[in-house]
Amino acid sequence: MSELRFDGKVVLITGAGRGVGRSHALALASRGARIVVADRGVALDGTGGSDGPAGEVVNxxxxxxxxxxxxxxxxTEEKGVAAMIETALDSFGRLDVAINNAGINGPELFENHVFDDFRRMIDVHYFGTVLVSQAVWKHFMKNGGGRIVNTVSEGPLGIHEMMTAYGGAKGGVIGLTLALAAEAPKYGIAVNGFSPRVATRMSSPEVMSHVYGRPPESFARLGQIFPPELCSPAAVYLAHESCPLNGVLLACGGGQVLRTAVMQNQGHTSENLTPEEIAANVDKVIDMSAAVNVGVGVGKHEAQPNAKLAGGNQTTLQSAH
Incomplete structure (x- = not known):
């Protein structure tokens, strides 16, 4: 297969000054893309700011x-997002792809979180994705299409503790991604999600030690197993104009790529459903062995490629190779 090139294409990447975003920027630039490196240069918790990280990646x-x-x-600011788009258009005359990657972290047990923790996560992860997506959406509508890649997470799946603030915000991004995908094809737009399995400052040995209560040194090898450059291939693929996917969530890292999907089974049906009948049939209600995908989740211009994508009555999130 020939190399997936981005010659002449312009890609806006938020949170591109470090970690995953930096890796995306370098990978796409090496394939010919012209990059808008958007990064506020904040600390892990979203405080402060510096133009250093973005400038270093540009250099x-x-x-x-x-x-x-x-x-x-x-x-998190409409005027800031508008300025990003203006930078792309003033510098390169066009915009073809947006990768929403800006994020912060602050893992803590639910009872120890304060409300502002949730607000900060939502402002950056969810509203940040909303603002950038809507800004580029209007531009893509005028220009016959484009691609949006939203950085999601496996945090909302309940597989780790201390994820209520972060995972809740990322859960909103998942919902936004899938809902946008339903509207996207009529404008020639594709919207997909990308979940990085990666060791960055957001999952440093110190952060992981806090989450799991183990010494930081026990997580020292994660950086070798899950470097950022091993998660970027999925984001690069989703950003390419030849990618037929829309409404798909891919996780990638450590040499593996897999899909996370919302699935439904057929559940249990009754004309006079009661709580007691649900209790008597709970095994059938929760059985996902014959579950099928929900939503678009397929080709850019195909809503459902086969009959197996019919709906059902119960929803969960599953990962598959």
């Missing part, structure tokens, strides 16, 4: 012969 791309510009605006 790295240019040193390798690529084209890039920096934007140090905030994804």
């Amino acid at each position: 790295e791309i240019r040193a390798a012969g690529g084209e890039a510009v920096a934007s140090c605006e905030s994804v």
Whole structure:
């Protein structure tokens, strides 16, 4: 198969100054894309700010012969997002792809969280994704299409503790991604989600030690197993114009890529359903062995490619190779 190139394409990446976003930026630039490196340069919890991270990535791309510009605006402010789009158009004359990757972290047990923790997570992860997506959406509508790749997470799946604030916000991004995908094809737009399995400052040995109550050194090898560059291939693929997917969530890291999907089974049906009947048939109600995918989740211009994508009555999130 020929290399997936992005020559002449312009890609806006938020949170591109470090970690996963930086890896995406370098990978896409190496394939010919012109990159808007958007990063506020904040601390892990969202405080502070610096133009250093974005500038460093821009310099790295240019040193390798690529084209890039920096934007140090905030994804939480409408005027900041508008400035990002303006930077892309002023610098390169077009915009083809948006990768919503800006994020913060602050794992804590639910009883120890304060309300502002939830607000900060929602402002950056959810509303940040909403603002950027809506800004580029209107641009893509005028120009016959484009691609949006939203950074989601496996945090909302309930597989880790201390994820209520972060996972709740990312759960909103998953919902937004799937709902947008239902509207996207009529405008030539594709919207997909990408969940990085990666070791960055958001999952540093110190952060993981806090979550799992084990010494930081026990997580030291995660950086070798899950470096950012091993998660970027999925995001790069989803960003390419040849990718037929829309409404699909891919997880990638450590040399593996897999799909996470919302599934439904046929459940139990009764003309006079009662709580007692549900109790008597609970095994059937929760059995997902014959579950099928819900929603679009397939080709860019196909709602459902086969009959197996019919609906059902119970929903869960599953991962599959």
